[in-house]
Amino acid sequence: MVFTGFGDAAVDFYEGLEADNSKAYWTDHKHLYESHVREPMRDLLADLEPEFGPGRIFRPHRDVRFAADKRPYKVQCGATAGPHYVQVSADGIMVAVGYYAMVPAQVARFRAAVDDERHGPELAAIVDGLDDDGFTIAGDRLKTRPRGTDPEHPRIDLLRHRSLYAWCSWPPSEELHTEALAERVATTWRRLDPLGRWLDEHVGVDLDDGAEKARRRR
Template sequence: MARFEGFDAGVAGWFVGLENDNSREYFTAHRAYYESAVRGQLTALLDDLRDEFGGETKVFRQHRDVRFAADKSPYKTQTYGVLSGSSLSPTGFYLGVSADGLTAGGGYWRMARDQLERYRAAVDADLEKRIAASGLEQWGETLATAPRGYARDHPQIDALRRKSVTLGRRRPVDGGIGADEGRAFVAGTWRATVPVLEWLATHVGASTTA
C-alpha cells in the first residue's frame, strides 16, 4: 500500500484541462498523471486515514454514467471517494479533489422521505449549535419555502428547509498540498463533523424504505 505523498502543483491544472476538454483523447493522453498524482494520491490519503479512523475505503470511477443523462460528457470533473464503517461515522466520510481544491466532509446527502420526516420532527436548537460549533460550511439542497405542515416563522426554519445535512470545508490545491498538511486538513475536518453526525445517527438514522 502506497503512502500519501501529497498533491503536487499540477493537480489543479489537470482538472482545468479536463473541464476544458472533456474527451477520451484528453483523458487518455494524461491518464498516467491521473493514475499516479490524482487518483493514486487520493487513494493513498484515504488508506492513510483508514489507519486512524478505521473502516473501509472506496474511490469511485472517473467515468460518468451517461445512459440517461442529457450531458454526455464522459468524465467527472472531480475525483472522490469515501471512508465508511468508521466507529466515528457509520454513514461515512467524504473526500474529493478537483480544480476547486481538496474537499472533506460528512453528513446525510439527499435524505429519503422517511429520513426527512424523522429529521424535521427532531430538528432543534441543539443541532444548530452543533453545526455552528463545527466551524464548517453547510452544503446540499434546500427547499425554497417551508416544508408542508411547518410555519414559515418556525425558529428552526432554515434547518427545516434542508433536504440534506452535509458539512465540510475545502482547501485550494493550487501550489500543491504536502502530505502532513493534507492528512491534518482531512482528519481535522472529519472530526469536526462528528457531533453533527452523532445527532443525525440518534434522531434520523438510515432509511427504512426500499
C-alpha cells in the same frame, strides 16, 4: 503513514479535463489520473481509516443517461468514509461531512428529530457553531416550509432541508503534494464530526432503499 501527497500533475490533469472533457483526453492522460490522483487518494483513505473507517473512491465516469450535461468524466476525484467526504480537483481540496442526499424515509426521520425539543436544538447549535467557524452549510432545501409546519417554528430553516452537509475548501498549494494534507483533512473531519454523528444517530441509512448513497457528499 502511506500518504505522501497528491502528485505534481493532479491539478494540471483536472485543468486539462475541464478544458477537454473527451475520451481522447482521458485515454491520453489516464496514466496521470492513476498515479497522481487515484493512487494518492487510496493512500490518503488508508491513512485515515483507523480513525474514520474504510473509504471508497467514486468512479471517474459520469452517469449521463438522464443528465442534460453529457460530459463523460467527472472533473474531481471524490471519496467517502461514512458521512465524511474529500475531493481533489483543479480548485484544490474540498472536505465535507453530512448527508448529500436523503430518501423520503430519511427526510421524515430528519424532520421529526429537528422538530423534537430533545434533539432539534442540539442540531441547531452544531450548525450554528460550524457556520461561526467559517464552514458552508449546504444541502437541498425547500423554497417554502414543509406542509403543515408552523411558519414560526424556531428551526424552520433546518426543517426546509432535504439533505444537509457542511464543507470547506482550500485552493491548490504546496501542501496538496505533502503528507501534511492528511492531518489537515483529519482535523477538519474531526471538527465536522458532531454533524455526522447527529445525522447517523437520528437519520441513519436505509439500505433497503439504496440509501448508502445518502451518506455520500457527492
